[in-house]
Amino acid sequence: MEQSNTTVIGTAPGLADTVQLLQQRRPGYSLPQACYNSQSVFEADMEQIFCKEWLYVGLTCEIPKTGNYITVEVGNNPITVVRNKEGVQAFHNVCRHRGSRLCTEKKGKVAKLVCPYHQWTYELDGQLIYAGNDMGEQFNKGDFPLKKVHTKTAGGYIFICLADNPPDIDEFLASLELYLEPYDLENAKVAVQSEIVEDANWKLVIENNRECYHCNGSHPELLNTLLEFDDTTDPRATDAFKAHVARMAEQWDAENIPHEHVSFGLRNRMVRMPLAEGKVAMTIDGSNACEKTLGRVKNRELGSLRILHLPNSWNHGQSDHLITFQVVPLGPQKTKVITKWVVHKDAVEGVDYDVEKLRLVWDATNAQDRALAEENQRGINSIAYEPGPYSPTYEFGVVNFVDWYADTFVANAGGQTLSVKLPE
Structure with missing residues (x-):
């Protein structure tokens, strides 16, 4: 029998109830069930997050x-x-x-x-x-x-x-301008895009993206090129990885390519990280995806410029193409993910790039992530679900997202922010 997508909770919480749920949540643990499958919480998310944030x-x-x-x-x-x-x-x-x-x-x-x-x-x-x-x-x-x-x-x-008085974002945008300058995206084009709909809450889609705890078991194509460490401060980062980053940073500095990790609270971050040794792009074999590089880029070993913008986007900028991901909530258990592959505007399909090669790795990864998020949602809908602990080593990015979400929701709803966490 096919799994139902209906909400499995008792009384649907109102806005005040959701604020209280978030204020009383256990830090370092996943969210209460209603935050992932309630229609009323979804509607509140749209009002307090998606209609008030950039x-x-x-x-x-x-x-x-x-x-x-x-x-x-x-x-x-x-x-x-x-x-x-x-x-x-x-x-x-x-x-x-x-x-x-x-x-x-x-x-x-x-x-x-x-x-x-x-x-x-x-x-x-x-x-x-x-x-x-x-x-x-x-x-x-x-x-x-x-x-x-x-x-x-x-x-x-x-x-x-959509807010009457939007939050300040100018400092982040100034850094984004600096980090994207080498790519000259005004003179780029979307070579291809995909849209998939996942039967999962938008927060589960973001949570899945914010950790690579699952990568070894789920993403063989991606791990041909991606080094899963978030940056050199990642608690799992090895000495060999840090040495690799240092070598590449010297090259990037020589070409005035920004790479240092910058963050703006828990909402926005960017950092350039190298790909695996000898790999220049997120393709199945690590070779370039497009003959033309973007903008003023000369060095094909630019690794990946990783950009996070909560609540709805993550990105990978490489030497010859850039990939953007956009999250669009459709319902309490339904989320659209739009992926765009961006190349130089003068690049010719079939001559400079092959669409199948360009998109193969992330098509596979998106499909794998969809399956993971949907299975996550099915389990959360069970009467057996209760919030579980995140790993501070492997899932610190998820902790950061959930903290940002809870704090932002409560503040936007006019409640007391959660800067002082409840004891475990």
Whole structure:
């Protein structure tokens, strides 16, 4: 009999109950069951995390010219991200007439933003310029522009925030600009992308990403090239690994390639780590995936620039291609993961790169991670589930994520933050 995806809890917690759950959780342990499978907690996550924090939504190279747009959804909120004369701007994808979506495709190019329902028409800066001739003498088009969404770009990445007063992110974006500068992502393109839907809560998807405790048993393709240590401060890091990092750091310094570990609280971090000796890209054999390197990159042994942005993205930047991962919660036990493989804009498919080789390792890894997250979800749904302990050695990244999530949720909900943890 196929496993049901229904929530298995008694009374669904409200917002105040969820805050209390998080305030009383046991530090260093996984979250209470409702945090992983309750519809009400999912809705609260969307309100307190995804509608109040900065989200990665795409790349500027995806909308290279004026009028290019992409669409995304944050819970029940459809968003259009468009390039206009001023740069990149996001709007609520909602007509000011009767609320219909304006842009119904995932991407496109338009001269104006036109509602397909009644043809209300907006400039690319959101100003209403046409509403028919039957709105009455008192109607003022200037009162009905599209509603803007806070938008920032850095190094070719696009971030949006739906909150009225977004949290500060400028320090992180300044470092992101510096670390992505060598890749010149304005002059790149998405060679291919995949979308998979995992029958698991979004937090389980992130938790799985934040540790490599499972890698040896689950990711043979990935471990052909990836060194699982987070950086040289990883408690498992060997002397040989630290020496390898030191040798590569000398080369990167000589070419002015940023690599030092920088963090911004528990939400954002970036570090460049080498791949295994003699490997230059995350391909099945470790050879390059694209003949053209990105931007000003000359040295193919750039390892991987690892970028974490909570709550919804992780990334690997290599010498010849960059991979972005975007997490989109769809329900309490359903999460979309979008993966994009980015190459130089002049790279020609079939000449400079082979799509199958480019994506093989991470297609396999994504499928393996999906199976792991879904089995994790099935077990959590059991009446036998109770929070279990994380390994401080192998799962410190998961501890950091869960702490960030709990603290951020409680603070955004107006509760007392968890800077002082309860005793075990």
